[in-house]
Amino acid sequence: MARTAGSSGPKTLAAIHEAGLQLIYAKGYDAMSLRDLAAKVGLQPGSLYNHITTKQELLFDLIHNHMIALHERIGEALAGISEPHTRLEAFVAFHLTYHIERKREVFIGSAELRSLEPKNRKRIIKLRRDYEDILAGILERGVAAKKFKVGDVRVSTYAILAMLTGICTWYTPKGRIDQDALIKTHMRLVMQGVEG
Amino acid sequence: MARTAGSSGPKTLAAIHEAGLQLIYAKGYDAMSLRDLAAKVGLQPGSLYNHITTKQELLFDLIHNHMIALHERIGEALAGISEPHTRLEAFVAFHLTYHIERKREVFIGSAELRSLEPKNRKRIIKLRRDYEDILAGILERGVAAKKFKVGDVRVSTYAILAMLTGICTWYTPKGRIDQDALIKTHMRLVMQGVEG
Amino acid sequence: MARTAGSSGPKTLAAIHEAGLQLIYAKGYDAMSLRDLAAKVGLQPGSLYNHITTKQELLFDLIHNHMIALHERIGEALAGISEPHTRLEAFVAFHLTYHIERKREVFIGSAELRSLEPKNRKRIIKLRRDYEDILAGILERGVAAKKFKVGDVRVSTYAILAMLTGICTWYTPKGRIDQDALIKTHMRLVMQGVEG
């Protein structure tokens, strides 16, 4: 049969990405079959290959797109801010906001790292490391300027990131807590935690 | 062929559990095949079924055993301590120590929750909730006694747990950081973070 | 590899059904593996699943198709005949002819009832009961009209059906007996057997 009326390449790819996010978030990469994915998009499994190259490449694209966006947005969020306190606050606020908005991408980006082929995994880990370094840099300069006091900087970086990223695993916008309260609570824990 | 000379049920089961932990930690539950597992233990795949009932049940047992142990040990760790500060310190120290020692169990216990059947998942989540409540209780009583000040107690509980549990994803005993430094760094972040 | 040149769904399904009849007739449902079946059709085992849903469903379809055909054909065979003797003769002639032509389906339909899941089994038994009732009805009306005399009608129904169906287990067209003689011999046993 020929192409369904109204279908179009880019739109279909976007639908595949969206369906992929949902399914991988819900079931995991291994547990999602391309049959599941095709069904959700309204295609036969074979037709997916007009839009993606392999299942693995799809996973990589999903995570990679997210990491690139993360870098772009953190750049914007910190632009023009130099004072350590303000900079850390901006980082925390941005990180939480972004991780709430895109919790599926974030969750997949960490939970499915294991499912990436070594080469792909390395590329993502490099990007993640770059992102971690932003926070590490803030802490370092704050410590150097006697504004912050922490134990080990790298450990503190991981600890803070783990704390902030944790919301992906439990936050739902329908819950009791609104986003402001969420940010305030975390902000206090972080800012007091690094205080000199 | 029949029973191999020297084989024994409990020993084989222990070997299966140990190999299961390693493989699920390294590859994920879905990605671990029972053929992998059997090979690691030195058995034919079918022989596993003399010791486990299903792959799913093995996963559940691994996680459940860990949760039960966690509860036993936190009980011992907090026994006889009532002052909120000291209690929180004891919690942090215990949690980190245990999570370093049993990072595979802990990691699996959270990453593979998704892979548990609903009924099994519910049982684990209940146990996890009970554990979370211990920390929440400490914070609450600390706040009530004006020893701590936090935003939302439940959110702070999740945030602190996420932070402390994070080490499972990156810590290796062979690294630069020794366990003492690790605990000190986290301890400072937490204790200052909740300070009034 | 992809679709083989010239392959077509309906043709392949028909080939699967034909091969299934042969194998189940020869070895039994349990003893027939889908590997056997696939090999006979010239496919890889997994490819069967482009045409069937499960092995069990295949068995059901084979039997169900046969029962439906049986009902259609007996309807045609008896249409317009009302006198008990003539009607019974028509029944006997049809039943034997059909059971010779489709001995594999008939044999499977009774020998493999055991292999059907309860729900499927119930559906087939219902159809079989409807068919039995046709003969029972003929006998009943014949008895009421004093044309036949039998002991218990239901028992006689079963007995006659068992007798007529029995040929499936031994008749082969290559044998000594031609189809006409076969029908005559059975016809005499039945018609005299119910005579008043």
Place this chain on the structure above:
Amino acid sequence: MARTAGSSGPKTLAAIHEAGLQLIYAKGYDAMSLRDLAAKVGLQPGSLYNHITTKQELLFDLIHNHMIALHERIGEALAGISEPHTRLEAFVAFHLTYHIERKREVFIGSAELRSLEPKNRKRIIKLRRDYEDILAGILERGVAAKKFKVGDVRVSTYAILAMLTGICTWYTPKGRIDQDALIKTHMRLVMQGVEG
């Protein structure tokens, strides 16, 4: 562990035979696993091998025992009877009675012929043929003596045996029909069917 108090070789074998009859009758030979069988007898699967040599041999024994008994008993039932009518009546009465009493053995003996290895199958088929010949002989001598009239003798033999044996598939002693009525109904069908 050692032998259970009170267990004893021959008793255990009898229990295995009884359980085997039940299970094979209910599920079929292929569908019955030795695990099922062992469980029903209260043994571990491996222990069965202290009493049987193989699953196949068990099936053969079950069927063979039955065939031997059948021959012994038909001999007794016909002893001293020579007149064709009386002899046929005795055959019918015996066959029905025996097939009601031992419906599981009979059913298995025909349904599971397929499951016997060629060599075993041949032995059983030989015994069955001998039994068929008894009825064929009665008919033949009846026809020669102008007491019976049938179409083809061999076909009539098969037809009558199929009819009489059919009860195994539906008769249960708990039903509406008592054994006497059952025999009377069949007897009339047969005796009238072969009447000159």
Place this chain on the structure above:
DNA sequence: CATGAATGAGCCTTCATTCAT
């Protein structure tokens, strides 16, 4: 004799992927 632990073969089914149509 019974047990429990093992083997090795095999089973039904699912899957990512390919390609003729």
Place this chain on the structure above:
DNA sequence: CATGAATGAAGGCTCATTCAT
């Protein structure tokens, strides 16, 4: 571009059977 039919590999699990204990 989409479909439908195919591949070949692999997956979880069951089974008859064996034999050290």
